Amino acid sequence: MLRQILNFTIQNKNFVMFITALIYILGVFAYFTNHAILLSVILSICAIIGILKNFISPKLVLFWIFIFYFAFFNCTFRIKNTDELVEIAPQKNIALSGQIVSIPNSNFSDKSKFFFQTDKGKTLVTVTSLDEDFSNLKIGNYYEIKGKLRTPFEAVNPSQFDYGKYLKNFGTFTVVYAEKSGITPINKPLSLKWKFLQCLNNTRIEILNTHKKYLKSPNLEILGGIVFGDDAVAPPDYIRTNFINSGLLHILAASGMNVAFIYGFWFFFLRKLFKVPYKITVLSGMFVIILYAMMTGLGASVIRATIMILFILAGKLINRDTHSIALLSLVAMLMLIYNPAYLNDVGFQLSFLVTFGLFVSASILTSKRDTLKDKLVAFVKDTALVPFIAQVWVAPLQMFYFNTFSLYSLFANISIVLFLPLISFGGFVSSIIAIIKPLSNISCMVFDFVLTPFLNLLVAISSYFATLPHSLIQTTHPSVYQVILYYIIVLLITLLFKVYSKKTLALTLSLVLILGLSTINIPNKNLEIITFSLQNADSFLIKTPQNKYFIIDTAKSGYHGGKSQAEIIILKYLKDNGIKNLEGMIITHFDNDHSGGAVDLYKNLKIKNTYINEFNNHSKTSKDIYNTIKPLTLAKNNSTIYTEPNFEIRTYHANIANNDNESSIITYVKYKDFSMLFMGDAGLISYNTLKNQLPKEVSILKLGHHGAKGTIDKKMLQELNPQYVLISNAHNDYKHPHVLTLNVLRKTKVLRTDINNSIKVSVGKKGYQIYYFDKEFKSYRKL
Template identity: 30%
Template sequence: MNRDSWTVLCLAYAIGLLSTGVLELSNPNPSWQQWIAVAVGLGFFSIVAAISMPRFWRREPRWQLWLVAGLVAILAVAYFQFRIPQPGSNDISRVLEKGNSKSQIVTVGGKILTQGKLTSNQRVQFWFEAKKLENTNEQVTGKLYVTVPISKGTDLYPGRQLTVTGILYQPRSPANPGSFDFKTYLARQGAFAGLKGQQIQFKERKKAPPWGLWQLRQRIINAQIRWLGNREGLLVSSMVLGQRAVDLPHNIRDSFIKAGLAHVLAASGFQVSLLLGAVIRLTGSLSPQKQFISGLCTLGLYVGLTGIQPSVMRAAVMGVGALIALVADRKVKQLGSLLLAGTILLLFNPLWIWDLGFQLSFLATFGLIVTMPALEKRLDWLPPAIATFIALPLAASLWTFPLLLHVFSVVATYSIPANIISAPLVTAISLGGMVSATAAVIYPLAGSAIAGVLYYPTYFLIQIVQFFTTLPGSSLAVGQLSLSLMLLIYGLMVLVWLNRWWQSRWWLVSLLIIILIVVPIRYNRLNLLQVSVFATKQEPVLIVQEREKVILINSGDLNTAKYTIIPFLNRQGINQIDCAVDFTSGVNRIDGWSEIEENLSIKRFFSDRPISRTEYQSLSVGNKISIGSIEIQSINNALQLQIQKQIWLLVTESRVDATNLAMLPKTVSVLLWSGKSLGKKWLDLVKPEIAIAVSPTLSQQTRQQLQQRGIQLYWTGRDGAIQWRREGGFQKTIETQEQEANLP
C-alpha cells in the first residue's frame, strides 16, 4: 500500500475511536443497541465512501480500501471498549459493594505510586496501589485516589510502603450541570474508589532510594527554587517539566489559564523542540548515528521526568521521527509525522482520544503545520522574528478555539496579544530553565545560579499575565458550543485548508463561523424561563433566568462558587448578574461572593450587611424587587419568588424555626429548604405541591411526612441539581432507580 492508503486507514482508526463519544460508548457497559448502531453507522459510511470517493479521487485509493477502512473503524470501537479499565474481583472498590454502602472507614496497606500534590482544598493528593485491607486482613488490589491532611503529606515518594486510615468512598456522577465528572476521571485512570485519609503509618523507616526519576525531578525543582523563590522558581520548573510534574500554586495556574496562556505551563511540543534542537546542535560534530542515540536518550529522560503525558508523548514520537529522518538523510513530512504519531499513541492507549491535553496538542500542532506558513506569508512585511511571534499563537489558537469553546464556554479576550507579547519571555525562560535543569542534575548549586538569571524575565511574565487578567472583560462567557456545531466549524476550517476557492473567501467562512457560534446561543435565550437549584452541602443556591435577565440567590462557599456556579454561568453565556440576593448567615459566603465578583459583574446586590465590593441594598421585609416579570419579596425569615403563576418559597436552615408562620403565603407551588425537619405546622399551612430539599441527607421521617401529604419530593442528595423549565417542567441531574426514588 502507498502513503495515501495508510493515511486513510489511520484516519479511519481515529474516526472509529471518536465515534465512541458521539454514541456514548465510553461508558463501561454499553448496550447491544449502541454496538449495533455504531457498527451499522460506520459500515454505512464506508460503503458510501467506497461508491463515491473513487469518482472524485480517481488515482488512489481503490474502493476495496474504503471497505477495509470501515472495518478498521469498527475494530477501533471494539478495541476502545476492550481497553476501558474494569475493577478486578479483588478490587478495593468491591469492599463498598459488599457492605452495600457509599463510604466506609478502612485501613488500607499498599504502595505510593506518585509524589504528593497540593489540591485546592489544601490537602495532599497521591495515587496509591492497594494491597491489603488491614481491618479484615484481606488481600485487595486496585488503584486509589488518596488525599490526606497537609500535615500528613510529608515524606511521600513513589514506591514507599504505608498504611492509610480514612474514609473509602465511591465517586458519584456529577451532581450539578457542567460540573467536573470525577467518577469518569478516576475510571479512565483505572481507579474506582477514593480514600479520604486521616492517618498515615509508614511500614518502614528507611531512607528514600538514592536514585530515581522523581529524585531527579525534585532535585531540579529544589535547585530552581533556591535562588528564585517559590513563585518564580515553581513557574520556571513548570515551564520546563510541565504543571503535572510540579506543584504550582493554584493562583498562578488560574491566572495563566484566564489569560489564555495555559499551554505555557504544559510540557509539550515547544519544550521538546527546544530540547531536541539544542541536543542536535551540541552534537553537530558527531555522526548521525551518535546524534540519534543522544537525541533518543534525551527524549526518554525528558518523558520520564515529565511523566507519561499525551502531549509530551506526541512531541516525543514526532521527535523520534525527526531523528530517524536525520539518520536516513531524508526530509520529514510534518503532517504524515503528526498522523503517524497520533496513530501510534492511540494504539498504545486508545482512551487518550478523549484526553483534552492530547486533543489540544494535536490541534495546535496541526494549526502550526497548515496555517502558520500562510500567516507568515501575509506578515512578510514585518521582521521575520516578529512575524513568527505573531503567526505562531494565531495559528495554534485558530485550531484550538472551537474545542476550548465546546469544553469551557469561555473566551480569553486578550489571549492573542498576551501570547504575542509574552512569546520572547517564554522562549528565554524555557531555554534558560532547561539549561538550569541540566546543570542541576550534575551540580545543584550551578543549576540555582543559572536559574537566578531568570528572575526578572519570570517576574515580568507574571506581571504581564496579571495585567491582562485584570483588564475589563478579560474573559468572556459565550455559552457552550454544541458538539455538532463544533464538528461543523472544524469541517469548514478543513474546507478552507484544502480548497483554493474557499481560501480566497476565508473572510466569508469566518463570518459564517461567528454566526454559528452566536446565533444558536442567542436564539435559545429568546423564550428562556429556567430555575436551577444546585446540589450544595450547605444552604440552597439557585439561579433564575428569564431571557437575558439573571437572578442569583446565595453564592455558597468558595468551592461552590468556583466549581459549580461560575462554570454553569459560563455555559449559559452569562457575564452579568442583574440581581444577586444574599439570604444566608454562613461565614463562608464572603469567599463565595468574592469569587463571583472576580468573574462577573453584579448590577444590583441585596444583603443584610456588606460582604462584597459591590454596593449593596438592604432587603427589607415586605419590599418587592422586580426583575423582568419575576418578583422577589422577603417575608420575615423566608424569601418568596413569584415566577409567572408559581410561588416559590425559600427557607434556609438557620431561619426555619424563626419564621413567623402567620406571614407565610397560604398556597405555595414549590417549597425550597435545606432539608431540616419542618414539622406538621409548616406542611399543613403551606401545603406545597412540590418540595425540594437541598441537603446531602434527608431524614426518613421527613420523607414520610411529604409522602403522606402527596407532596412530590426532589432531594439534591439523591437527585442532584433540579432544573425547572417553562416548556419541560422539572428535571433531575442524576437519574435514580425507581426503588431509590420511592424510599419510605
C-alpha cells in the same frame, strides 16, 4: 472531477493513514460517548455510498470497519468500569495498605494528592497536614493509610464537571481523605521499576532545591514548570492568574514545544558548534529527549512530541523521510491503542489539534529562503503566523473547557518567542549538569544568573498583557457541533489559501453564516427555577419572564481552603449560559451550606442587590460577606423586592431570637397561577409565627433544613397544600430528611436532589413543567 480527486486521494498512503487514525479516534469516541450505534450507522452509510460510486474499494472499507470496531473493543478491554473499593464505599474510617503510584502533587501548601494502588483497586488520596511537610510521601513506597473512603462526585447538575468520569480515565473510582498522622510507612522492597522512578523523582526534587538557592519566587516556579512539568512547584496564585489572563498558561507546564526546543538546541550545539558526527548527534539527541520526557512526568503533549521526534530521527538514521500528518496520525493511534483514555485528556486534544493545524498550514508558512533577506522576511512572517495559527486552533477548545478567550494571547506569545527557547534549554541543561553532585551548585548558579533576566521579562510580559482591559473574555459554552463546524470552516479557509475556488468560498461563507446563527440565543419568556443538587446545601437560580436573574442561597465554601460549590458548579453554569448579571442575591441565613459561596459569586458577577437576614452574625462566613459584598440590604418581613407583569418576589422574616435556622429569610415567588415558597432552613416555628401573612396555597414548597425534624407537620401541609414538596439533600450524617418528615409527606409528591439530581421548573403559557437532570445524557428530562 470529484471522483478523480477522491480516487487520487484514496491512493495516497499518507491520506489513508490519516483516515485510518480518524476512524480509530471515532471508535474510541463512540465508546466514551455511548454513540457506537449512531456512528457505526453513519460510517456504514458513507462506506456504501463510497463503494457504489466507486470512490473507494471494498477491501479498504472492510479494513476501516475493522479499525472502528477494534477501537471500540480495545476500549472495552482496557477501560475498567469498577473495582472492589467501590463496593465498600463510603466508609468513615478505613485502613488501606498499598503503594503510591504517582508523584505526590502538592499544589496547595497544606495538601498533597496521589494515586494509591491497593489489592482492591486504585484510589486517589488527598492528605492534609498543618505542618505543610509531605516530604515523607514518595512514589513507589508502601504505606497504610487511615481515612475516609468516598465515591467521587458525579455530574448531577448542568455544566458540572464529572469528577467520577475524570477519575475513570485513570482506572480510579474512589477517593480517600486522610490526615498525615493517619499514614504509616510499610517496609517493603521496591521493584526495579519503582526504584528507578523514585530515584528520578528524588533527583528532580534535589535539583529544584538547588535552583531554589539562586532563584526567587516566581522565577523558581516558572522554571520548574517549564523544565519538570506543572506538578513540580505550584506557582503563586497571582502568577497563575496573570498567565491565564495573558494566554501564556501553557508555558507553566512542560509541553511538546519544549521537547522541540531542547532537541533543536542540542542539535545546534553539537552539530554546528562542536562539529560532532551526525549520527552521534542524532542518537544522543534521542536519549536527551527521552530523559526530558521522563523527568516531566510524561504528560500527553510531551509523549506526543517525543514519539514524533523519535520516529523522525529514526527515519533520518536510515535515510527515510516521514510525512508530517501521516506521522501525527500514527502517533495519535498508537497512544490511543495503549491508553484510550488519552482522548479525554485536554492536553492530548490541544497538542494534536495545534500540531495538525500547523502541519495543514505549512504551505502558508513556507516561503523562499535563498538570500539573507528572504530568510529574515520568512523568520518575521513565521514568528507572527505560528502563534496566530496556534491560537486559531486552540480558541474553540479554550471556550469549550474554560469559557474564556485570551484577547491578547497572540501578542503575548509573539513577545516571548525569541527567548522562551533559551529558558527551556538553559533550564534543562543546568538541571542535567546538576545531576553530577560536584557540579550541581555551580551549574545552577551560572545558568540561573543568565536566565533570571529572561524569567523577569517573561513575568513582566505576562503581567502587562494580563492587566490590559478585557484581557480575558468570558464566553458561553459552545456545543460539540459548533466546535466541529468551526474546525471545518478553518480547514476550508486553509484550502482557499492553497487553491482558490468559488464553490469552496461559497461553502465556507455558508458555514460561517450557519455558525453565526447557531450562536444567537433567543430567550424564552418563561419563569424558570433551577434547583442545584449540592449535597446538603441550598442554591436556587430564578430566571424571570423578562430574563432577569435572582439566586437564593449560594451553597458551601470550599473544604480546607478549596473551591466553593458556587465556583465549581453554579458559576460554571452561569458562564456556560452567558449570565454575568444578577438582579438580586438572597442569603437566607449565614449557615455555611447556604452562604458559603456568596463572596465567590460577588467577585465574579455584577449583583445589583444582596439581601441578608441580620447584621449581627459572628461566623467567619458572615464576616467575609459583611466585609466584601456591597451594598447589603436587610430583608424586611412581608416585603415585595421585585415585580414584573404577573410576577412577584416577596420576602418574609420571622426573626426568631437565638435561632439561626428559624430566622431564615423565606422567599415567595409567584407568576400567574404558579407559586413557590422557599423556606431556607426555617421550619414550623417560623411558619407558625408568619402563617397569617404567608400565602394560603403554593404549587411547590421547598422544605426547610433539608427535611429535618420539625420542618413540617400535617397542619402546615394542609394549609399550604403544595402539589409538590422539594427537599435539597444527599447522603449525610444528620439523617436528613428525617423519617418523621417523610411520614408526614407519604401521600405528597416529593422531589429530592439526592434522587432527581438538579431539578428545573419551567412556567409558561400552559402551566408548569418539572424536569430532572439526567446524568447519563447530561441534560434535563421531563419528570
